[in-house]
Amino acid sequence: MMGESALGGGRSTELSGGIEGMRRAGLVLLMLGLAACSSAPPPVAQLAPPPPRIGPPQGIDIPTDARDVSMELKGSGLDFVARYYRDPASRWPTLSPAEAASLSASGFKIVAVWESHSHKPDYFSYASGFADAVTAYRQAVAVGQPVGSAIYFAVDYNAQQPDIVGPVDQYFRGIGAGLASVHGWGQYRIGVYGSGAVCGYLKGMRLAQYAWLSNSTAWGGSMSYDGWNIRQGSRFGELSFNHDSDEAREEYGGFLLRGTGVAAPQDALVSGTVVAPPPPVQAVPAAVVSSL
DSSP, X not given: OHHHHXXXXXXHHHHHHHHHHHHHHHHHHHHHHHHHHHSOOOOOOOOOOOOOOOSSOEEEEOSSOGGGGHHHHXXXXXXXXXXXXXOTTOSSOOOOHHXXXXXXXXXXXXXXXXXXXXXXXXXXXXXXHHHHHHHHHHHHHHHTOOTTOEEEEEOOSOOOHHHIIIIIHHHHHHHHHHHHHTTOBXXXXXXXXXXXXXXXXXXXXXXXXXXXXXXXXXXXXXXXXXXXXXEXXXXXXXXXXXXXXXXXXXXXXXBOOOSSOOOOOOHHHHSSOOOOOOOXXXXXXXXXXXXX
């Protein structure tokens, strides 16, 4: 009986010890579960930013509002978009404050270019340059174009030497005088769009600080001209809309709007008739003429 009693007592002790062990194991599992719930989630792997694109800035010039093709532009990898200031009577849209703000917010620099009757040789004169400069200045102020950036002015035909040293020269002298008349001289730098011969002459005469070489390679001096800040090319095949491609180098006069505010036009510049003063007599150095 003692043996049975001892044997029976051993079973009871073993059973109670097993239950206690199970309780402890359950408690440990519960604590581990609570710890797992309260701890921070594991970090999510972050994708590395794409490497910066190597090579010169790439852009386009487009005759219409860039907001109409904003979805294509966002995935294009371009650096800048060239848009136009124009005669208010033009059927083509002028760069607006809203469009400039949209491009800047998307990270695209803007290149501003004035174009009006620029393909007509008989359009160019001191008076037309003066008037175009004042109108371009008003539009630049309305957009909020920052000080120190450029406005390009187009000579959109294959100008020959007599035109270059004559009406085109006077047109750009008128631009300088027009900007000075509205305190824009020194505020905006002057660029030229045209052939190699036109760009080379105007930069050489210091009538323009920037040169945008046309993609019309048959135009005078274009194949050999290397002083460009922007060089126009053919279309990018992956873009469906009307445009020309452009490549820039060094500092090319583009700009971004800062913040969300856009400068308002100055009232004194919005109205009134633009009257150009008589052009100064400027002799063209023989060395410059003979080099064209």
